[in-house]
Amino acid sequence: MHEATMSFKARAEEALANPTLKIAIDRTTGTAERKRAVAMTQFPQFDAARERGKRIKDHVIANLDHYLLEFERNAIASGAKVHWARTAEEASQIVVALCKQAGAKRVTRVKSMLGEEIGLPHALDEAGIERVETDLAEHIVQLGGDRPSHIVWPSMHRTREQVSEMFKRLHRAPHQEETIEAMVDSARRELRDKFLTADVAISGANFLLADTGATCTVTNEGNAELTTTPPRVHIVTAGIEKLVPSMGHAIAMLRLLVRSATGADVTQYTTFHCGPKQPGDRDGPEEFHIVLVDNGRTRMLREGMKEMLRCIRCGACMNHCVVFRQLGGHVYGGTYPGPMGAVLTPVFDGLEKSRDLPHACTMNGKCQEVCPVAIPLPTLLRGWRDRSWREGLEPATVRFGLGIHTFVASRPRLYRLGTAIAIRVMRLFSRGGLVKGMPGLGAWTAYREFPAPAKRTFMEMYKDQEKGQ
Amino acid sequence: MTTTLKQIGAFSSPPRVGLFVTCLVDAMRPSVGFAALKLLRDAGCRVEVPEAQTCCGQPAFNSGDTADAAVLARHFIETFEGYDYVVAPSGSCVGMTRAHYAEALADDPAWAERARRLGERTYELMSFLVDVMHFAPADVKLDTSFTYHDSCSGLRELGVHDQPRALLDKVSGLTLKPLEGNDVCCGFGGTFCVKYPAISNAVVGEKADAIERSGAKLLLGGDLGCLMNMAGKLKRKGSSVRSFHAAEVLAGMAGGPAIGEEH
Numbered sequence: 010m011h012e013a014t015m016s017f018k019a020r021a022e023e024a025l026a027n028p029t030l031k032i033a034i035d036r037t038t039g040t041a042e043r044k045r046a047v048a049m050t051q052f053p054q055f056d057a058a059r060e061r062g063k064r065i066k067d068h069v070i071a072n073l074d075h076y077l078l079e080f081e082r083n084a085i086a087s088g089a090k091v092h093w094a095r096t097a098e099e100a101s102q103i104v105v106a107l108c109k110q111a112g113a114k115r116v117t118r119v120k121s122m123l124g125e126e127i128g129l130p131h132a133l134d135e136a137g138i139e140r141v142e143t144d145l146a147e148h149i150v151q152l153g154g155d156r157p158s159h160i161v162w163p164s165m166h167r168t169r170e171q172v173s174e175m176f177k178r179l180h181r182a183p184h185q186e187e188t189i190e191a192m193v194d195s196a197r198r199e200l201r202d203k204f205l206t207a208d209v210a211i212s213g214a215n216f217l218l219a220d221t222g223a224t225c226t227v228t229n230e231g232n233a234e235l236t237t238t239p240p241r242v243h244i245v246t247a248g249i250e251k252l253v254p255s256m257g258h259a260i261a262m263l264r265l266l267v268r269s270a271t272g273a274d275v276t277q278y279t280t281f282h283c284g285p286k287q288p289g290d291r292d293g294p295e296e297f298h299i300v301l302v303d304n305g306r307t308r309m310l311r312e313g314m315k316e317m318l319r320c321i322r323c324g325a326c327m328n329h330c331v332v333f334r335q336l337g338g339h340v341y342g343g344t345y346p347g348p349m350g351a352v353l354t355p356v357f358d359g360l361e362k363s364r365d366l367p368h369a370c371t372m373n374g375k376c377q378e379v380c381p382v383a384i385p386l387p388t389l390l391r392g393w394r395d396r397s398w399r400e401g402l403e404p405a406t407v408r409f410g411l412g413i414h415t416f417v418a419s420r421p422r423l424y425r426l427g428t429a430i431a432i433r434v435m436r437l438f439s440r441g442g443l444v445k446g447m448p449g450l451g452a453w454t455a456y457r458e459f460p461a462p463a464k465r466t467f468m469e470m471y472k473d474q475e476k477g478q
Numbered sequence: 479m480t481t482t483l484k485q486i487g488a489f490s491s492p493p494r495v496g497l498f499v500t501c502l503v504d505a506m507r508p509s510v511g512f513a514a515l516k517l518l519r520d521a522g523c524r525v526e527v528p529e530a531q532t533c534c535g536q537p538a539f540n541s542g543d544t545a546d547a548a549v550l551a552r553h554f555i556e557t558f559e560g561y562d563y564v565v566a567p568s569g570s571c572v573g574m575t576r577a578h579y580a581e582a583l584a585d586d587p588a589w590a591e592r593a594r595r596l597g598e599r600t601y602e603l604m605s606f607l608v609d610v611m612h613f614a615p616a617d618v619k620l621d622t623s624f625t626y627h628d629s630c631s632g633l634r635e636l637g638v639h640d641q642p643r644a645l646l647d648k649v650s651g652l653t654l655k656p657l658e659g660n661d662v663c664c665g666f667g668g669t670f671c672v673k674y675p676a677i678s679n680a681v682v683g684e685k686a687d688a689i690e691r692s693g694a695k696l697l698l699g700g701d702l703g704c705l706m707n708m709a710g711k712l713k714r715k716g717s718s719v720r721s722f723h724a725a726e727v728l729a730g731m732a733g734g735p736a737i738g739e740e741h
């Protein structure tokens with residue numbers, strides 16, 4: 010058996026056997042689903058907004074070279090330094106080198122999935138630079154020494170009871186009362202002075218504004234402002250698909266993003282950064298760097314996956330995915346989980362290592378229905394299946410089985426005969442209307458009953474009826 | 479049952495319908511095919527069941543085996559092209575022909591075009607009865623309660639939602655008990671349920687719980703694959719909820735054994 014299959018399935022079974030994880034997943038995704046549903050009832054223009062969002066993204070993707078250069082020009086004019094990274098390694102090396110240049114001992118980070126994608130937490134840790142995650146959920150992930158399990162709520166996999174226990178164990182002055190407020194205060198006490206003493210701030214960006222060279226980041230905690238203002242150096246890392254032509258376009262995308270992610274109308278904080286501190290500014294970083302990351306994006310463009318570059322990382326697809334809601338995010342094994350992760354991970358990690366992801370999907374289409382930029386996720390997943398088939402990565406048994414099936418099913422007489430025999434064999438194993446203990450049906454019957462077939466096929470009975478008439 | 483010519487609507491002569499019973503109905507539950515046949519005839523169609531029909535090719539397509547899917551797509555097109563309409567008691571098979579045949583045959587523009595043209599005339603049974611034939615069953619009686627699961631392909635690829643409810647509403651004595659998460663996948667997913675049985679089980683387990691919470695006596699749906707999955711789980715749980723294809727109820731054929739009962 011394929012190794013990746015084993016490890017995905019093993020991880021899946023472990024997750025399925027963890028009732029606390031299921032509680033945690035249900036709380037977060039259930040709340041997100043309910044809030045989004047309410048937001049949608051108050052947003053009757055959703056379909057039009059989605060169509061516009063999709064058009065904006067498609068336009069930028071079709072003219073990526075133009076907007077990238079425009080963005081670079083304007084960012085440089087604002088005083089920013091722009092860096093280009095082809096791969097994840099290049100990107101994290103650039104960031105680490107900039108931190109070292111700045112003599113950084115401590116860096117503060119604002120949650121960014123791109124940072125995870127390029128392996129930045131690990132690269133900073135390796136370089137011996139103290140990394141402080143300032144997003145509450147990322148702080149929880151860091152304390153727990155694990156990885157984000159959701160792109161909007163990285164610590165979704167932990168219940169608040171578990172978080173409370175962890176804070177009590179690891180915070181210097183932990184909370185006494187078991188309330189969310191007290192727990193947040195505990196994190197605040199833990200983090201506040203670190204915000205103020207960091208040498209470098211690293212953030213991501215939700216949007217890159219081509220016409221000004223500005224970056225836009227949304228948070229609900231205000232940590233983006235607090236993180237990026239005091240340090241001397243601010244580094245933004247962003248995927249090249251984050252470009253939009255202007256502020257107006259960013260706002261149009263924001264309306265979609267926030268409602269789809271949390272069900273709110275706007276995030277608590279929407280932060281724009283444009284260049285370093287200027288003469289006369291009261292605060293801001295002295296150096297402002299933007300690292301633009303490709304890491305497979307132009308390859309997606311070339312290889313028929315351009316729709317995926319529309320993704321604004323709202324998380325709605327995973328919140329509504331029946332598989333994600335059983336497994337959580339870690340089982341997916343990549344940076345991004347859920348339906349969008351199942352499309353993206355093979356791009357980053359290779360199909361061979363991740364071929365289970367596009368297959369572990371029922372193709373029910375709910376993700377596409379809720380996606381605010383109408384990404385045809387099931388079609389893209391099937392595209393991976395098609396590729397996996399062509400590259401010979403599918404198990405021989407499946408290839409053989411489908412080959413036989415097609416041979417028979419394109420020969421009606423043989424097919425009729427085959428079906429007639431198959432149901433008779435099944436009936437040999439049938440008791441009380443159910444097929445019991447039949448070889449080959451174990452994957453089904455381990456968990457549910459298999460209804461027995463009728464005594465004769467439809468076609469057998471139909472032919473008799475027709476003759477009789 | 480009475481069928482008046484009014485129900486045939488705008489047709490000057492009865493439309494010739496090719497019934498695709500689907501491979502699952504052919505092998506596992508012929509009564510669904512006979513129910514579809516009866517309903518279509520009651521609705522005023524001239525129905526034929528071409529003997530050359532086999533499988534729509536979905537298992538191959540969803541496994542990524544596009545070449546084999548294309549072989550079966552061509553076979554399906556050749557078998558059914560001559561009819562005014564093609565109807566199947568399954569949203570997922572019709573979704574395959576309407577939404578995906580052109581994709582499977584993309585390398586061959588002439589076939590892709592034939593697929594597209596046939597796709598336009600291919601309907602899921604409930605939506606065909608309501609949207610095309612403007613049909614309503616008469617004199618069907620069943621004193622019980624039911625809940626309805628909307629199978630994903632029918633719902634999202636074909637917009638089948640109101641039609642089965644409108645038809646079932648005409649069955650006297652039958653009351654609907656809403657299903658929480660009626661539009662949430664049951665975890666069947668074709669080959670998914672045997673490739674990832676543990677995940678599929680967790681999904682259908684939640685579905686079975688929701689079905690039981692509805693308090694309905696019957697579970698109805700429009701896709702045999704999903705129904706076998708849900709009925710199989712309900713049975714394993716020892717639930718008393720009985721499962722039928724909606725067509726069986728509408729055709730007055732729900733007197734016999736339910737899915738997974740002795741027959």
Ligand code: SF4
Nearest residue numbers: 320321323324326380
């Ligand atoms: S694929 Fe769509 S729904 Fe999923 S995260 Fe991206 S934008 Fe959101």
